Amino acid sequence: MTPTTADGGDGQDGATHEPVLLARVVELLAPALQRDGAVLVDGTLGLGGHSAAVLEACPAARVVGIDRDPAALERAGDRLAAHGDRFTGVHATYDRLADVLDDLGLDTVDGVLLDLGVSSMQLDRLDRGFAYRADSPLDMRMDPTTGRTAADVLNTYPAADLTLVLSRYGEEKFARRIADAIVRERTTEPFTTSGRLVELLYDVIPAPARRTGGHPAKRTFQALRMEVNDELGGLDRVLPAALQAVGVGGRVVVESYHSLEDRAVKRAFARATTSSAPPDLPVVPPELEPAMVAVTRGAEQADDVERARNPRAASVRLRAVERVRPSSPSSPSSQSSTRSQRRASGGAR
Template sequence: MVDARHVPVLLDRVVALLAPALDEEGAVLVDATLGLGGHSEAVLARCELARVVGIDRDPEALRRAGERLAGFGDRFTAVHAVYDEIPAVLDELGLASVRGVLFDLGVSSMQLDVPERGFAYAVDAPLDMRMDGSTGPTAADVLNDYSVGDLTRVLSTYGEERFARRIAQAIVREREREPFSTSARLVALLYDTIPAPARRTGGHPAKRTFQALRMEVNDELAVLRRALPAAIDAISVGGRVVVESYHSLEDRLVKQAFAEASSSDVPPDLPVVPEDRQPTCRVITRGAERADDAEIAANPRAASVRLRALERVRPVRTTTGAAR
């Protein structure tokens, strides 16, 4: 049984960053990666004027979070969607803007702790890895169908795996003998393929490959690339976007999106920036914030977290000049 009281990474800091934006009647937070609802629970408990719209592509996550947050009544609304669908979700709910958007990226503890989902390499399980198990190709499909070149790209780009091509070649060779279906066989292949000195450093030798497969199966970077500008556009003046990422590529996309939103497009040598060309947002964290040693000791997943936050300081102006 998954512990529904699992405490999310940097929970107090996340709530502290969101709270100033949610201190008004009817303020809405979009928890774009609802998971087990830990962030939403903390926000609803500590920000008594706020409502939360919780988005998740995983129906099981929505069910469990719904049970956890039932006591908050109509202050919580669950939506089955992928988080790049924020504009459509808000339109469906009749919301022109919101006061906050939160992303806690990557795989949730619930998904890791349910063996049949195939996210974890510590137990033998079907190679699924879909966050929404009702649609799309599985990790087994990727392993059995992708070319050596495509597998190399996935493992190198998303897993930052030094031995990506060697692993890809071994996968293609092995699947000709028998298609991949469960995780234990893939883990055994990785032990056989990755040189012994490399296996002794950098954590479990399957970690990078499993991460890469998960990100490919769920199209995570493309979804995030679409979701970030949508989230920034959705917040009103004083609203905030907070993102926790666990992979350098994710954090790079967040940093770039925040930099673009907080920069002016006027020439750098212009002595005075006109009011209508001033940046509409400001970054409110100094670089990427990290978990401290105590939190990492209590929750090893916190070791890789990068936390960034952005606030809207001016309204967006439409092509007609109207503010929104």
């Protein structure tokens, strides 16, 4: 999305609305998008910043932009309207990538871009509930038309489940203390607005801890957002589907902003770029060679200049792989994609 942040900031701190690592993303995708009719799937369309740059830099290519947020689709569609039928917007979650391609009659594509996290537009709209610096309804749904809200999570989850959400997704040291306080306070009055939750966090988190590590609500709001939108579950489903979707020469580029996201991307890319041959096999037959190769060396980060210009780039980790041979039905990525699609067919939790 454009841009993306790992925390729950309010998007009104003066940071520029420029896509993170824009030039590098275009540089990585461009070699795969030179042929006439090449297709990029921007699975996290947001405000369309990455897609706009690709359409300008790669005049032979077209973009399929996926976003679960109807408002983002509308704004990106207006922005990209000048490109005519070179842009197609689709309202869906990115873990429905395979279904979207089926609906469009696309057997393979030439690139997939995933820029994970929450977009500036969502942060800037106080009524969406992502902001902790202003009182707003506790919503946090990236698609406000469906699914449970952050208020639903706060008011219905048992203390043990709340603790797990806060500790896993927010890496919150005081997760149990916060969860117990939420359960206690909601018996008096359900949580409906961010202001009351922030007040509780100030009361519960010890003063020395509040003075370090940024705003004391940052980790809780991040954790709630990731739980409400099933962000890690969706990522686990989309990664194998994206790897399977690209044809030979196609590339998958992912920007992540959270250690758990980057770990999932690293694992998926490692499986796709590792031979399935036994380690002691003297000669590896072609069908056991990996179908993908790494394009980046590990995870790339934004330089100091971009971090100073756009603070939201501080935590980005960028990884990219390229398909060098067709996948076989027995390949790990193919099997993983099939399993993920089966899980996804039951819907996100």
